[in-house]
Amino acid sequence: MNYQHPKLIEELAAQYVLGTLRGRARRRFERVCAHNAKALDAVRQWEDRLVDLLAGVVPVAPSAVVWDQIKFRVRRDRALRPKRVFATFGNWRFALAAGIAALAIAFGLWTGFGPTTAQPLASFWNQEQGQLWNIEAPRNRVELRIAAAENLQLDAARAYELWALPADGAAPVSLGLMPKSGRITLELNDAQRMALSRSRKIAISLEPPGGSPTGAPTGPVLFVTDIVVAG
Amino acid sequence: MHVHGLMADVHSQTLPAHAGPLPSQDATQAEHLELLLGRCAQRDERALQELYQLVSGQLLGILMRILRRRAVAEEALQDVMVKIWQRADQYVAYRGRAMAWITAIARYRAIDLLRRQQAASPIDDAPAEALVDITAADFVDTTTSARMRKALHDCFSKLTAEQRRCLELAYVDGYSQDQIAGEIDSPLGTVKSWMRRGLASLKRCLDS
Numbered sequence: 410m411n412y413q414h415p416k417l418i419e420e421l422a423a424q425y426v427l428g429t430l431r432g433r434a435r436r437r438f439e440r441v442c443a444h445n446a447k448a449l450d451a452v453r454q455w456e457d458r459l460v461d462l463l464a465g466v467v468p469v470a471p472s473a474v475v476w477d478q479i480k481f482r483v484r485r486d487r488a489l490r491p492k493r494v495f496a497t498f499g500n501w502r503f504a505l506a507a508g509i510a511a512l513a514i515a516f517g518l519w520t521g522f523g524p525t526t527a528q529p530l531a532s533f534w535n536q537e538q539g540q541l542w543n544i545e546a547p548r549n550r551v552e553l554r555i556a557a558a559e560n561l562q563l564d565a566a567r568a569y570e571l572w573a574l575p576a577d578g579a580a581p582v583s584l585g586l587m588p589k590s591g592r593i594t595l596e597l598n599d600a601q602r603m604a605l606s607r608s609r610k611i612a613i614s615l616e617p618p619g620g621s622p623t624g625a626p627t628g629p630v631l632f633v634t635d636i637v638v639a640g
Numbered sequence: 641m642h643v644h645g646l647m648a649d650v651h652s653q654t655l656p657a658h659a660g661p662l663p664s665q666d667a668t669q670a671e672h673l674e675l676l677l678g679r680c681a682q683r684d685e686r687a688l689q690e691l692y693q694l695v696s697g698q699l700l701g702i703l704m705r706i707l708r709r710r711a712v713a714e715e716a717l718q719d720v721m722v723k724i725w726q727r728a729d730q731y732v733a734y735r736g737r738a739m740a741w742i743t744a745i746a747r748y749r750a751i752d753l754l755r756r757q758q759a760a761s762p763i764d765d766a767p768a769e770a771l772v773d774i775t776a777a778d779f780v781d782t783t784t785s786a787r788m789r790k791a792l793h794d795c796f797s798k799l800t801a802e803q804r805r806c807l808e809l810a811y812v813d814g815y816s817q818d819q820i821a822g823e824i825d826s827p828l829g830t831v832k833s834w835m836r837r838g839l840a841s842l843k844r845c846l847d848s
Binding site: 419420423424426427428429431432435450453454456457458459460461462463464466467468469470471472474475476478479480482483484588590591592593594596 | 685688689692696697698700701702704705706710711712713714715717718719721722723725726734735736737739740741743744747751755788789792793796807808810811812814816817835836839842843846
């Protein structure tokens with residue numbers, strides 16, 4: 410396919426934004442956008458053209474727990490990542506001069522180029538309830554996909570926090586809060602990925618709402634399980 | 641507008657007061673979103689909270705239209721807000737409206753999740769909470785330009801009914817072309833043709 414052809418780029422960009430470009434074709438076009446400024450700009454223009462079609466979608470109030478989870482993930486991220494420096498808002502805004510090259514980079518980063526194939530990472534079980542949680546992760550372990558078993562009997566007033574236990578005896582590193590129902594995806598930062606790569610086991614501790622206030626487990630460790638070794 | 645059935649695991653809720661519209665005019669409000677993104681880029685957690693209060697209701701509505709299930713949509717909303725937080729500095733390189741950037745992140749996340757979800761189970765009807773209601777556009781009133789909204793409305797109304805329906809099902813509901821063909825009981829080739837022509841007409845009209 411000739412991705413230099415303007416008409417083709419335009420059609421693919423429209424379908425990409427519309428959501429009808431799917432599967433491998435979608436991934437392929439994302440890769441094109443990463444180095445083709447015209448394709449990326451066509452996507453941006455379609456995003457801008459169509460966004461107002463969503464004007465009539467009725468807002469739905471999220472459950473309170475959603476913000477709690479976001480806050481938890483952001484604080485963990487903030488504690489473990491180096492601070493980015495922007496002197497003033499004005500500087501930030503006028504950094505628009507970054508231009509097309511930055512756009513291409515940004516596109517790759519903001520889309521993440523789609524999910525990678527998840528593999529089993531670990532499962533937590535107990536005798537009373539059988540399987541409690543199942544955890545999968547892509548090979549590069551940029552995220553953990555955690556599914557809670559149905560009808561879990563858990564303490565509604567406490568949080569269940571997941572920890573990597575480095576094999577070298579270093580302090581446990583929090584990986585996030587376990588879902589009490591349904592599925593969540595926990596994105597891991599570099600420090601968390603590194604801790605996970607140095608661990609053969611992970612654990613869950615019982616913590617106050619929102620997770621451990623200290624960065625270390627403060628409640629009882631409820632479960633410890635082995636990490637599946639990648640094949 | 642199209643009508644969908646109710647969904648079992650979705651419960652009606654009233655938006656909290658803080659999720660209501662901002663006062664003042666479009667330009668100011670769009671700038672406010674940009675300002676919040678700028679503060680997020682500076683790692684100002686209060687800015688993220690304010691942004692969340694402003695956009696979370698609308699984003700969850702959009703996510704539920706595509707993903708159908710509240711639990712999955714709320715998980716996606718978490719991912720989207722964390723992504724916005726992590727990548728707010730990249731908005732500087734985006735030469736479009738802040739809400740278009742934010743919405744794109746949400747929709748692309750939903751489309752990725754939808755593929756996994758559809759592999760596991762069939763689609764339910766869209767949640768009643770997130771049905772299109774053009775009179776309920778209070779949030780978007782606060783974040784996009786009235787002029788652009790009117791332009792889209794005018795151009796969209798010039799499309800054929802079939803073209804409008806196809807584009808809405810794809811963009812708002814996350815339908816694939818196959819699903820659209822099934823929904824409106826038309827051949828896939830015809831649907832593709834309607835969509836291609838509809839998009840081309842829309843572009844010509846909006847760019848003119």
